[in-house]
Amino acid sequence: MMDIQYNRTIKTLERLRAESTAAGGPEKISRQHSQGKLTARERIDLLLDEGSFEEFDVLKTGRGSSLGDDRLYLGDGVITGHGNIDGREVFVFSQDFTVIGGSLGEAHSQKICKVMDMAVKVGAPIIGLNDSGGARIQEGVDALAAYGEIFHRNVRASGVVPQISCIMGPCAGGAVYSPSITDFVFMVQESSCMFVTGPNVVKTVTHQDITAEALGGAGIHARKSGVAHFTAPNDILCLREIRRLISYLPSNNRQGPPILDLRDPADRIDPALDYLVPDNPSQAYDMNVLIHSILDGAEFMEVHPDFARNIICGFGRMGGQSVGLVANQPAVLAGVLDTEASFKAGRFVRFCDAFNIPLIALVDVPGFMPGPDQEHGGIIRHGAKLLYAFTEATVPRISVIVRKAYGGAYLVMNSKHIHCDVNYAWPTAEIAVMGPKGATEVIHRKEIQAASDPKAVLNEKMDEYRRTFANPFLAAQRGYIDDVIFPRDTRHRLIRTLQVLDGKTADRPDRKHGNIPL
Numbered sequence: 039m040m041d042i043q044y045n046r047t048i049k050t051l052e053r054l055r056a057e058s059t060a061a062g063g064p065e066k067i068s069r070q071h072s073q074g075k076l077t078a079r080e081r082i083d084l085l086l087d088e089g090s091f092e093e094f095d096v097l098k099t100g101r102g103s104s105l106g107d108d109r110l111y112l113g114d115g116v117i118t119g120h121g122n123i124d125g126r127e128v129f130v131f132s133q134d135f136t137v138i139g140g141s142l143g144e145a146h147s148q149k150i151c152k153v154m155d156m157a158v159k160v161g162a163p164i165i166g167l168n169d170s171g172g173a174r175i176q177e178g179v180d181a182l183a184a185y186g187e188i189f190h191r192n193v194r195a196s197g198v199v200p201q202i203s204c205i206m207g208p209c210a211g212g213a214v215y216s217p218s219i220t221d222f223v224f225m226v227q228e229s230s231c232m233f234v235t236g237p238n239v240v241k242t243v244t245h246q247d248i249t250a251e252a253l254g255g256a257g258i259h260a261r262k263s264g265v266a267h268f269t270a271p272n273d274i275l276c277l278r279e280i281r282r283l284i285s286y287l288p289s290n291n292r293q294g295p296p297i298l299d300l301r302d303p304a305d306r307i308d309p310a311l312d313y314l315v316p317d318n319p320s321q322a323y324d325m326n327v328l329i330h331s332i333l334d335g336a337e338f339m340e341v342h343p344d345f346a347r348n349i350i351c352g353f354g355r356m357g358g359q360s361v362g363l364v365a366n367q368p369a370v371l372a373g374v375l376d377t378e379a380s381f382k383a384g385r386f387v388r389f390c391d392a393f394n395i396p397l398i399a400l401v402d403v404p405g406f407m408p409g410p411d412q413e414h415g416g417i418i419r420h421g422a423k424l425l426y427a428f429t430e431a432t433v434p435r436i437s438v439i440v441r442k443a444y445g446g447a448y449l450v451m452n453s454k455h456i457h458c459d460v461n462y463a464w465p466t467a468e469i470a471v472m473g474p475k476g477a478t479e480v481i482h483r484k485e486i487q488a489a490s491d492p493k494a495v496l497n498e499k500m501d502e503y504r505r506t507f508a509n510p511f512l513a514a515q516r517g518y519i520d521d522v523i524f525p526r527d528t529r530h531r532l533i534r535t536l537q538v539l540d541g542k543t544a545d546r547p548d549r550k551h552g553n554i555p556l
């Protein structure tokens with residue numbers, strides 16, 4: 039008798055689990071596949087180390103709706119739990135579009151909140167795979183309340199554990215605000231979109247015809263709005279990139295960054311770097327050459343690669359340790375700082391600082407972008423974000439001035455004066471209040487205008503200015519530069535400096551929080 043009872047109970051559990059796993063059924067699953075999308079479970083399997091997923095709330099359901107739609111689904115349209123990435127614990131939720139369009143109601147949200155709370159409690163990253171029609175309409179205000187609970191936790195977890203969002207289907211309305219609070223947003227090309235109001239509302243309000251892809255597809259958010267930090271052509275590659283990102287990050291703000299030895303000698307020198315900077319100061323070169331040369335194994339994970347390309351941000355390793363790189367890119371807009379570059383780099387710097395990842399700035403910046411577009415677009419307050427972010431950062435901070443470092447942009451780009459720990463310059467560095475041409479035209483204007491050959495006088499005065507100011511030696515005499523280094527030695531010098539700064543401690547003012555110019 040006992041055995042029969044036992045058997046029945048086990049069978050019931052098996053049946054319930056199978057029902058939960060079956061999700062919205064074969065028809066909906068094949069529709070999902072026909073759109074080039076994986077199912078919520080397939081995504082989890084690819085994201086996590088094989089066999090490591092432990093699921094919570096398999097049997098949880100909603101309460102039913104007040105609209106006469108009483109379908110209850112085990113799991114309520116989201117799969118939640120924890121598992122490993124390269125052996126390290128992460129928490130995950132994966133919305134199941136095959137169940138009521140992955141829409142979010144009370145129970146669905148409670149499941150997400152449970153794993154978010156656990157992630158914070160144990161100090162592990164939280165990864166959300168989003169594929170949802172948004173607030174579950176049948177649940178009315180309960181669905182809105184449910185979003186609020188998630189937003190609240192996103193903010194509480196910010197700077198405590200890394201939060202990563204991956205958009206793998208629709209993400210519309212207020213639902214977009216959870217991913218946008220998180221640290222990094224991935225989007226899958228063609229199958230994902232994000233917007234506050236969709237094409238239909240746009241048509242009604244503004245009479246514009248626009249497709250979902252043109253309004254809020256991966257490409258637009260990666261290039262134009264800056265909402266997406268990474269994109270990938272399909273689900274499989276996207277999930278692989280999330281695993282790669284995790285490899286650079288500590289699990290929480292109490293840990294140092296993970297160490298991974300790529301067996302690249304710390305004392306490797308690169309003589310080609312001595313020839314990287316062209317003789318002509320107006321000529322561009324690609325900062326990626328320097329970045330790849332100094333990093334372990336030339337491996338670099340660029341953040342926001344298609345947005346504000348005049349500045350490069352991303353993760354690499356030096357001597358095995360994760361570092362955050364911020365580098366001006368002379369090959370795009372001469373490496374100038376504009377509104378978008380300041381926002382992009384400011385947020386990246388703050389992430390690295392929150393999670394104990396040392397920061398290295400590679401500087402070649404002619405200044406801030408001039409013009410009414412930039413001034414009216416708020417270059418003052420956006421530029422202030424980057425200034426604030428670098429100044430506030432207490433992680434080890436190092437700078438290498440490669441070529442131009444002019445005016446306010448010099449100060450902002452992790453200069454000694456905003457308390458960077460160690461500042462190096464290449465012999466090609468030009469550290470001055472402004473570029474030779476602009477400076478000469480200001481201080482010798484009358485002389486140039488009165489000359490019989492103004493161009494010759496301008497050139498002569500510019501040469502004089504360059505010799506006096508546009509070099510690193512005056513700054514080195516003052517101690518604003520700790521050493522003028524041979525370009526070929528950059529990797530070695532940086533790794534030694536990271537080692538020495540490893541034990542850095544920093545005081546912080548006693549306050550609730552600062553007021554960064556958002």
Ligand code: HXC
Pocket residue numbers: 137138139140141170171172173174175176182185186208210211212213
């Ligand atoms: C309840 C929903 C739903 C929702 C989709 N479904 N979205 N059910 N609430 N929000 C259901 C559909 O009824 C359908 O159920 C199933 O999911 C699949 O949807 P389809 O429309 O057949 O899929 P598709 O053609 O691929 O279109 C997907 C879609 C569309 C573009 C997402 O469903 C859509 O426009 N949904 C509404 C989106 C929306 O406006 N959401 C509210 C946003 S406002 P059956 O039973 O037929 O399979 C919001 C506020 C958040 O979210 C506020 C936070 C503060």
